[in-house]
Amino acid sequence: MNSAMISKIDKARRYAEEPQRVHFSRFEVTFKGENDDHIVTLDGNEFTCNCHFFVAQGMGTCSHVMAMQRLLASMLSPEQQSAGAPFTFATA
Numbered sequence: 001m002n003s004a005m006i007s008k009i010d011k012a013r014r015y016a017e018e019p020q021r022v023h024f025s026r027f028e029v030t031f032k033g034e035n036d037d038h039i040v041t042l043d044g045n046e047f048t049c050n051c052h053f054f055v056a057q058g059m060g061t062c063s064h065v066m067a068m069q070r071l072l073a074s075m076l077s078p079e080q081q082s083a084g085a086p087f088t089f090a091t092a
């Protein structure tokens with residue numbers, strides 16, 4: 001392996017320890033709930049989930065969205081962290 005690649009691998013290792021460098025613009029994940037799989041998406045600052053609670057309550061959040069906000073807190077903007085909820089997991 002050449003030295004240029006070795007230094008890229010070193011840099012990647014350092015980057016991977018600094019998740020705050022990464023900000024999601026959009027994603028779609030399959031979330032294994034207790035009973036069913038759910039599709040959670042982020043587009044800009046808006047989360048959606050196809051679970052019954054999210055769709056029926058129209059509150060813009062659900063346990064799956066809140067779990068994603070908690071999982072990815074350091075990689076989400078303040079708006080994304082608090083989307084659909086009157087609180088944030090940023091400091092949790």
Ligand SMILES: [Zn+2]
Nearest residue numbers: 049051062064
């Ligand atoms: Zn949900």
